[in-house]
Amino acid sequence: xxxxPAQSQSTFDFERYLAEKRALxxxxxxxxxxxxxxKILWESIRYSVLEGGKRLRAILCLTTALxxxxxxxxxxxxxxxVLPCACAIEMIHAxxxxxxxxxxLDNDDLRRGKPTNHKVYxxxxxxxxxxxxxxxACETVLTRTxxxxxxxxxxxxxxxxxxxxxxxxxxxxxxYDLEFTGRVDQFRMQEGIASDTxxxxxxxxxxxxxxxxxxxxxxxxxxxxxxxxxxxxxxxxEVLGLAFQIADDLLDVTGDANSLGKTPGxxxxxxxVTWVTLFGEEETRNRLKHLEQEGLTALDNLDCAGESASALxxxxxxAIYRSN
Ligand code: GRG
Numbered sequence: 284x285x286x287x288p289a290q291s292q293s294t295f296d297f298e299r300y301l302a303e304k305r306a307l308x309x310x311x312x313x314x315x316x317x318x319x320x321x322k323i324l325w326e327s328i329r330y331s332v333l334e335g336g337k338r339l340r341a342i343l344c345l346t347t348a349l350x351x352x353x354x355x356x357x358x359x360x361x362x363x364x365v366l367p368c369a370c371a372i373e374m375i376h377a378x379x380x381x382x383x384x385x386x387x388l389d390n391d392d393l394r395r396g397k398p399t400n401h402k403v404y405x406x407x408x409x410x411x412x413x414x415x416x417x418x419x420a421c422e423t424v425l426t427r428t429x430x431x432x433x434x435x436x437x438x439x440x441x442x443x444x445x446x447x448x449x450x451x452x453x454x455x456x457x458x459y460d461l462e463f464t465g466r467v468d469q470f471r472m473q474e475g476i477a478s479d480t481x482x483x484x485x486x487x488x489x490x491x492x493x494x495x496x497x498x499x500x501x502x503x504x505x506x507x508x509x510x511x512x513x514x515x516x517x518x519x520x521e522v523l524g525l526a527f528q529i530a531d532d533l534l535d536v537t538g539d540a541n542s543l544g545k546t547p548g549x550x551x552x553x554x555x556v557t558w559v560t561l562f563g564e565e566e567t568r569n570r571l572k573h574l575e576q577e578g579l580t581a582l583d584n585l586d587c588a589g590e591s592a593s594a595l596x597x598x599x600x601x602a603i604y605r606s607n
Contacts, residue, residue, distance in 0.1 A: 308341045311369075315367075332377040340494060341373045347500070347501075347508075348362070351507065360431060365502050381416075384399040386406065417448070421445065453494055463482060483556060491527055499520035512587065523578055535547055543607050
């Protein structure tokens with residue numbers, strides 16, 4: 284049971300909430316990514332991390348931290364305690380986009396409305412800048428998280444960040460994605476809807492869901508959330524992760540390059556296995572509506588504080604109905 288009711292949608296200014304949290308995250312990233320030598324490496328890193336992006340994962344991390352009801356820390360101290368982790372998540376996310384855009388993977392020219400990293404700095408630097416970000420993310424959680432959080436929790440959170448990013452998470456999911464690319468027809472002919480769904484979920488849970496789930500879990504964990512709250516947050520964020528990727532697949536067919544900031548129509552062209560390529564647009568929208576309800580129900584069962592409950596609701600809907 285919630286101790287305070289979720290703020291009504293009309294009194295909660297979600298746009299302002301997003302803008303404030305984004306500003307906080309970007310200020311902090313700017314400090315962590317202070318340019319050094321070699322110049323080209325840091326230029327490439329700063330180009331991909333600092334310029335653009337919704338910051339949804341980092342905001343999710345801050346929001347679940349604020350959702351933990353505790354007397355020890357103020358809201359400002361809570362944000363300070365989780366900002367390093369939120370920024371580390373953005374570093375991992377940015378590096379995954381940089382690597383995903385490389386010619387050996389998606390071979391994209393456009394990202395966040397600008398030329399992709401390798402188009403500006405070359406493939407070798409884009410690859411190496413991504414590698415550097417991967418390590419910098421771990422270093423950031425380990426060395427920048429303040430002493431208000433105990434070291435055992437910091438190490439546990441760093442370990443989970445590695446798991447969510449690696450073979451059991453994002454990298455593994457991307458490999459499944461590669462393996463099934465080009466097999467849309469084979470799917471339709473050989474397997475029923477249920478098995479298509481489970482394969483899609485395998486891809487989505489790894490490629491996109493693992494980092495989103497980590498984002499929600501880590502904020503609450505760093506703030507000492509109870510096992511019960513963490514379990515509830517996991518349930519919610521699993522739905523959010525799936526919905527986020529399905530919405531992304533839908534935008535690939537309904538969006539345009541201007542609003543998306545990236546090239547649309549790539550999934551169809553590559554014959555990728557997505558909800559849209561397997562089931563069509565209408566069924567995809569139905570699935571998103573169903574996931575929205577599932578996510579909202581998961582939130583109703585969470586024991587969390589006022590504004591954060593409203594923010595989590597709105598983050599779910601934003602992930603589903605966004606235009607980029
Ligand atoms: C992690 C070592 C390592 C390598 C990367 C390439 C790869 C392995 C994984 C691909 C992960 C990927 C690109 C998944 C798609 C996730 C997705 C829908 C990204 C778009 O996220 P948004 O919309 O982007 O949040 P913005 O630009 O708003 O930040």
